Amino acid sequence: LSSDDDPQVRLQVASTLGELTDSRASAALAALLMNAGANEFQFAAAMSSMTRDTVNDVLVAVLAGSGNSPPETRLIEALLNQAASWGNDQALETLLARVVESREGRYETWQFAAVGSLLDSLDRQKKSLESLIRESDGALGGRLAHLNQLFAAGRKLASDPVAAVAQRQAALRVVGRDLAHAAQDLDLLDSLLTPQTDPELQQSALTMFGRSRSNDVADRLLARWSSLGPDRKSELLDVLFSRPAWRERLVQSLRDGDFDVGELDASRRQQLLDQASQGLRGEITRLLSASVDANRQAVIERFQNAVEQPGESSRGRELFSRLCAQCHKLGGVGHEVGPDLAALTDKSPESLLTAILDPNRAVERKFIAYVAQTRAGQTFSGLLASETGNSITLLAPEGREQVLLRADVEELVSTRKSAMPEGLEQGLTSQDFADLIAHVRSNVPLPRRKEFPGNSPRVITAAADGSLSLRSTDCEIYGTTLALEEGYQNLGYWSSLDDHAVWTVESPQAGRYRVSFDWACDESCARNVWRLESPQGTITGKVISTVDWDHYQQADVGELPLRKGKQRIVMRAAQRVQGAMIDLRSIRLTPVVE
CATH class of the missing domain: 1.25.40 (Serine Threonine Protein Phosphatase 5, Tetratricopeptide repeat)
Structure with a gap:
């Protein structure tokens, strides 16, 4: 048988x-x-x-x-x-x-x-x-x-x-x-x-x-690290995260500035926080949030009024053809080398201005530039488009491919920076950026703000103690399933990856702000990862259970840097949601006294 x-x-x-x-x-x-x-x-x-x-x-x-x-x-x-x-x-x-x-x-x-x-x-x-x-x-x-x-x-x-x-x-x-x-x-x-x-x-x-x-x-x-491609880098991080001593060595590299915090995506940052000892968690939080280049931030602030200025799309199209089309394709013009602009999760004027002027603030690993030096003394640069057992392919502006045999490559080094260069602002005005942003936004699908009874977005100003109270009734609501539950005064049904809430705040001072949530979460949906973004930085965390959806808690969840003046604060899921992420009534931002 x-x-x-x-x-x-x-x-x-x-x-x-x-x-x-x-x-x-x-x-x-x-x-x-x-x-x-x-x-x-x-x-x-x-x-x-x-x-x-x-x-x-x-x-x-x-x-x-x-x-x-x-x-x-x-x-x-x-x-x-x-x-x-x-x-x-x-x-x-x-x-x-x-x-x-x-x-x-x-x-x-x-x-x-x-x-x-x-x-x-x-x-x-x-x-x-x-x-x-x-x-x-x-x-x-x-x-x-x-x-x-x-x-x-x-x-x-x-x-x-x-x-x-x-x-x-x-x-x-x-x-x-x-x-x-x-x-x-x-x-x-x-x-x-x-x-x-x-x-x-x-x-x-x-x-x-x-x-x-x-x-x-x-x-x-x-x-x-710098000589490996994106896939191998992810596997290398798996190894480093597998033993406490190796994780601590990574933290030391972050502390010394030898490892760029921008190389860690949201899930890796959260993993590093989750696995850290209690004594290291506060320092790691500060290291992970200190990812804004002060020089680039000064440039963004210099052109910040472009966000408020009306732009002319036709003039923006000319600027796009001259400055961006080598690596981006939009409206039938350009080359598909860099990210698909239509697929950007945040197409707000503030986010687009930051992406243009500080391209290294948040870079997907596949868009990091590499430099290859051949044994014959030639140098090539571009995105690492593909790898085989015998060759590597670099993708340069205008979609030019350079295939190099591995046997001919003397050295391959990651620049740790986006292939998109800094310094695009040279010779441009705020009006130029307003025009460029108008052109991009006119050629990509924009999210439509959802309206609910009791929801009236407004500019949030600080209380006497300098704190900012971000209530569910005061934000802009976007996404497939996110809704304001009027009876509970909370943002609920947070189940889709495109769900996000946006608050416009007027911060009285620049600096670090302690973030507190007022939330509820059923045990069955706990541990989803959230992300809170400001123009100055990002923090992530896992939603902790409050037993069920009817029991609310208040707790500090981290620190977020803000600049002085008007800006947008965005709350979204950092990865695909299992069940529903959170019922959120409010977020409180309180200045940290140094």
């Missing part, structure tokens, strides 16, 4: 064999495992039917059934994990006898994968290879001692530039696992984080860095 044509019959057999202790049952389980193919249910049922006492018999049958052919990697990994978790030395010795067997000093990819899986299993059990050797009987200890040869072979293959990428990836599974050669292995992993290396190998190297416990890892990865 273990080879019956009906998959339901095979599944039932796999589930039943666990009740039997006969050696024939172990052979049948082995057959079901080897023939499972893509049938995950059959594979899982057969694995769950094994016991600590039968796993060795199943292993013997699997290896016998494989003959001289390599056994299936997934199956060997699963059996090794199971034997290790049960502490079955006999089963481990049976399997390792095959795994550590080389052919003229060479190992196959499945052998590296199997040992890597065993070491991963030990990590999950908080055990080391050395402790397993000490605790094992003589036969297993001898097999484990032979792993040194496999480690050396893996190190050699992983660093071989002419070997196939898949082979090198398999070999990397054991690099960094040999404590006797830990520093050498870290050097090898480090050497793979270069522009000349296939991106899949870079990814595997980052994964193995994450397996290490060396304090040296964070410094090595931060030193490689």
